[in-house]
Amino acid sequence: xxxxxxMEGPVTLSEEAFLTINCTYTATGxxxxxxxxxxxxxxxxxxxxxTKADDxxxxxxxxxxxxxxxxxxxxxxxxxxxxxxxxYFCALLDSGSARQLTxxxxxxxxxxx
Amino acid sequence: xxxxxxxxxxxITATGQRVTLRCxxxxxxxxxxxxxxxxxxxLQFLIQYYNGEERAKGNxxxxxxxxxxxxxxxxxxxxxxxxGDSALYFCASSVGPGTGTASSPxxxxxxTRLTVT
Numbered sequence: 001x002x003x004x005x006x007m008e009g010p011v012t013l014s015e016e017a018f019l020t021i022n023c024t025y026t027a028t029g030x031x032x033x034x035x036x037x038x039x040x041x042x043x044x045x046x047x048x049x050x051t052k053a054d055d056x057x058x059x060x061x062x063x064x065x066x067x068x069x070x071x072x073x074x075x076x077x078x079x080x081x082x083x084x085x086x087x088y089f090c091a092l093l094d095s096g097s098a099r100q101l102t103x104x105x106x107x108x109x110x111x112x113x
Numbered sequence: 114x115x116x117x118x119x120x121x122x123x124x125i126t127a128t129g130q131r132v133t134l135r136c137x138x139x140x141x142x143x144x145x146x147x148x149x150x151x152x153x154x155x156l157q158f159l160i161q162y163y164n165g166e167e168r169a170k171g172n173x174x175x176x177x178x179x180x181x182x183x184x185x186x187x188x189x190x191x192x193x194x195x196x197g198d199s200a201l202y203f204c205a206s207s208v209g210p211g212t213g214t215a216s217s218p219x220x221x222x223x224x225t226r227l228t229v230t
Contacts, residue, residue: 041223042223043115043117043203043205043221043222043223043224044156044203044205044219044221045115045221046218046219089156100158100161100169100171101158101219102158103155103156104155105155106155106156
């Protein structure tokens with residue numbers, strides 16, 4: 001079946017530090033890949049997406065590249081802000097008949113001023 | 114604001130009881146999805162409805178049921194509650210029957226926190 005593995009949290013960084021949150025996946029076919037963000041007390045929001053190999057999704061300074069050869073979709077940001085503190089979820093949407101999102105376990109990010 | 118409304122925000126109840134969680138999707142969205150978020154299981158897809166009909170089923174227990182009404186709001190019914198049912202229950206909606214596609218992204222509500230004592 002499909003699965004998404006994210007790096008264990010929590011991750012604590014200082015403001016302006018570089019962020020990487022690792023995400024690898026297992027899926028049949030050619031899934032679409034997503035990063036969602038969950039701010040405290042809120043639901044998940046789509047952060048960025050990539051629908052095919054070598055696509056780069058980007059939004060709000062965050063980037064992730066769909067790497068089919070390594071089955072990865074790592075999230076990066078060059079300079080984090082306190083307001084980026086949230087839980088980040090990697091997810092895949094399979095290309096088969098099920099077509100439901102499979103989420104990773106989430107990575108808590110705390111950015112200190 | 115995602116436009117998806119969930120009520121109540123918090124619910125505390127005892128084991129063996131039954132509760133109903135309510136979701137109003139974003140205006141214009143025909144699909145409603147229910148997810149359970151717990152510390153040990155992460156975010157699990159429960160069930161999807163599209164325009165009143167069940168579209169897909171995930172890891173939903175037999176003690177749980179859902180429906181989508183003609184006005185497109187949805188209710189998730191949880192019965193014979195156990196301590197392990199304590200979790201955040203999210204509702205999400207999308208325009209079309211597909212999930213999280215570029216043309217039909219998911220919009221999540223803020224969740225209902227259920228505590229079973």
